[in-house]
Amino acid sequence: MNLAGLVTDPYNRRARLQPALLALLPVGLVALIVFPGVESKAATLLGIAAYFGGATWLTQVGRGLGKRLEPKLFQSWDGMPSVSMLRHRDTRLNKITKERYHTFLSANVPNLELPGADEESSDPSTADSIYESANDWLLRATRGKDESKLIFEENMNYGFRRNFWALRPIALLVDMALIVATVWLTSFNQNIQASFAQISMATLIALAVVGVHMVIVLSATKRWVRMAAEAYAKQLLSACDSL
Incomplete structure (x- = not known):
């Protein structure tokens, strides 16, 4: 570069x-x-x-x-924050907001059904893999879109802090x-x-x-x-x- x-x-x-x-x-x-x-x-x-x-x-x-x-x-x-925040046991997101995100991702990500709280508890590793797949889909779906400017801005902020650290x-x-x-x-x-x-x-x-x-x-x-x-x-x- x-x-x-x-x-x-x-x-x-x-x-x-x-x-x-x-x-x-x-x-x-x-x-x-x-x-x-x-x-x-x-x-x-x-x-x-x-x-x-x-x-x-x-x-x-x-x-x-x-x-x-x-x-x-x-x-x-x-865990990666955008993955771990989707966990049912994580409390950083409002419960209602998280349920709405789960519903959207299960309905829109092809061939992917997000786990319920009991499924996540019984097999957290598999649940995290599903959340990671949903996260990857979100990254692709938001890349380059005008409405994603705030996402890009926060991504730059994170990159700056990570690299300076x-x-x-x-x-x-x-x-x-x-x-x-x-x-x-x-x-x-x-x-x-x-x-x-x-x-x-x-x-x-x-x-x-x-x-x-x-x-x-x-x-x-x-x-x-x-x-x-x-x-x-x-x-x-x-x-x-x-x-």
Whole structure:
């Protein structure tokens, strides 16, 4: 995937490119703080190329990590939200609403009858397979439709959170490297022409930027990802009322 495709496609831009840019955000900010006098066009172009080149690479890494870790997320949540919400024993959907969804799916998905509460209880594995099949049908039935814009929006939100969460180790590694580089460059590199006070202030501001970024990265928890996944699941299942 080239940069043009990442920028022009809404899903690629939100769910893949933006997490990578956010992961690398302090790199450019710290460079501007530590080296405020670097104004040559060549240096600027080189910095932009390196930043977006790294971000483009991270989009692939983030997507790969996100998809690889997704099954572990679903396992820790007791199943994919759009599947588990269809279970009779799940309480995240209103009971009447869930019955309406079951009725619609049983009537419209070819050769599929959703299980009752007793059937689900006696054979939960088979019941989940049926719910997964219904979920797959919903995904196909809503893909590309104008009335599915909200589903697409929630899907992008989930993709962004999942991929940014997957990039946390890399983002934190970048932050640690920036802390070391900032302290070394502003405190020990004698080639920088600035007073001690200016160097100290630049160091503090740069470290503060990195610190805030670390807080943002650490706030990307499984619970944060799950909130987006459940919002997407509810929006997808609500298509039963509009298809």
